[in-house]
Amino acid sequence: MDPHERRRQILDRSAHLFASKGIAATTIREIADEVGVYSGALYHYFPSKEAIVTELIREYIDDLSGRCREITAQSQTPVDRIEALALLALSTSEDYRGATTIWQREGEYMRDRLVEADLAETADEVERAWRAAIADGVAEGTFRDDIDPDVFYQLIRDAVWQAPRWHRPTSERSNADLAREITRIFVDGFRPRAE
Amino acid sequence: MDPHERRRQILDRSAHLFASKGIAATTIREIADEVGVYSGALYHYFPSKEAIVTELIREYIDDLSGRCREITAQSQTPVDRIEALALLALSTSEDYRGATTIWQREGEYMRDRLVEADLAETADEVERAWRAAIADGVAEGTFRDDIDPDVFYQLIRDAVWQAPRWHRPTSERSNADLAREITRIFVDGFRPRAE
DNA sequence: GTCTATACCCAGATAGAC
DNA sequence: GTCTATCTGGGTATAGAC
Structure with a gap:
């Protein structure tokens, strides 16, 4: 072969x-x-089992950070960027189901592999993109300033990265649909707005 | 000893x-x-390593479901119940840090232990409490009916149960404070309301 | 109830024939 | 490049002295 x-x-x-x-x-x-x-x-x-893990994670992180850069390059509104970053999480999780699950399950073990493979810096790009979108939104008044942006970031990050555990894209709900729904909930809330 | x-x-x-x-x-x-x-x-x-795991999880699930029943007994408004359930997750995670982390990390392994120990039913009580609070809120008009309640549940559940990974209660922010902040974000959203 | 010693198994990894 | 066979280490669990 x-x-x-x-x-x-x-x-x-x-x-x-x-x-x-x-x-x-x-x-x-x-x-x-x-x-x-x-x-x-x-x-x-x-050369070893660990080398397989490292290679899996390298492929994943490389593609993830590449796609992330495309998003930040087209600087849209904060809300658009949040939706795009949510979709990024959902679609890379789908394309790299194995690597993502490993990433979730074996947090600190993976951190070590990343540092060894010199990928730690790359892996942080996504976090910076989220935080920038949030900070910009607060600065321009699109987002509330009485909510801790750090808390907001952590909540939406966990919600989005855990989502593939319960959601599989179907013809009824694509990843893009779910990303939009998630953004609606986090940005506009579950309580009806007066309009 | x-x-x-x-x-x-x-x-x-x-x-x-x-x-x-x-x-x-x-x-x-x-x-x-x-x-x-x-x-x-x-x-x-x-008798075995597995027996230790099972015992840890039994203690945890027992206490969790007991506290959950207290919450549902005092039937408050849907928003209050959501805040109470968020606080439940944060405080039991703190009291049972080990068991909670195991629970998060070893999802399907734990499921098997639960079924063996006849705790699967008990473990589902919390999910039912969340879903009931959400459904009641939608029924009475407190919550929007154009958001999928299932998606809302999954998002807030993941956000809340993952929170102990980045939050430790301090004098500046207690678990109760964080539960309130989480509820504010999920219910009212990150975008300012007109008032 | 704890220690010492060990049985037994299965893991990751290697060596050499083909 | 793959197979066969095996080395070596470390894991769970046990047995019996104290």
């Missing part, structure tokens, strides 16, 4: 197993079984 | 280790070290 393809296969199967059982609970032998080779063969592609 | 006290010690140290490293990555020997005994001694108190 084409080496590149096999490598891809190892990454994909690993991502799936890591996501569903956790990294520690997933064995090299299980990964090999899924790929259809013997465990020794995996070591021709990656 | 008093057996009951030692048992308590084992539970507390285990909770701390499980929460910070994950269950699979925490070894019986580590727990024993923390308690200050040899690993064999632990087996006089619990």
Whole structure:
């Protein structure tokens, strides 16, 4: 089999197993079984189990930060940027379901892998984009100044990044639909407005 | 040492280790070290590592559901109930930091432990309380009917249960303060209201 | 109730034939 | 590049002395 393809296969199967059982609970032998080779063969592609994890996270962070930069480049209104960042979270979570789940589950373990792989700085770009959108909105009066912007950020971040755990895009509700609904709730609130 | 006290010690140290490293990555020997005994001694108190986890979760779920029933008993307005349920999440997370973190990290593993321990039904009480408060609010017109109540529930649940990861109660901001702030954001939104 | 010692298993990783 | 076989370490759990 084409080496590149096999490598891809190892990454994909690993991502799936890591996501569903956790990294520690997933064995090299299980990964090999899924790929259809013997465990020794995996070591021709990656020097260790940890190296597989690092590679998965690198691909994910690279793509995520790239897409994030596109969003901040087209400087829209604060509300538009929040909706775009919410959609970014939903769609990258879908495209990198394995990596995202690992990221959620194994917080501090992943932090270490990131620092090792020199990706910590890149990983922080998304947070800065959120905080900038929020700060701009407060500055221009679009957002209230009697709400702690830090609290607002943490709440919407958790809500958005956890969302793929209960939402799968369907024909009835796409990721874009959900991003819009989330933005409506956080920006306008659940209580009816007088109009 | 008093057996009951030692048992308590084992539970507390285990909770701390499980929460910070994950269950699979925490070894019986580590727990024993923390308690200050040899690993064999632990087996006089619990038949297995899993039994420790189950016991931790049982204590937590029992207390949580008890406090939840108190809230639903005093039937307040929907907004008050949401604030009370938010505070419930924040304060039980503080009182059971270990158990809560385990609960967050090891979702599907914990589900199995719950079913085994016959606690699944109890664990669902909190969800029902949230959904009832939301449905009542929509029915009486306090909440908008053009927002999917299911989406609203999932968002506020994730936001509230993740909050202890970034918030520790201080003299400047207590859990009650944060619960109020969270409720304000979700109910009234981040955009200023005309008044 | 705790310690010492150890059985037993399964993990990650390696070596060499093909 | 893959398979077979195996090394080595560390995990849970147990047994028996004290």
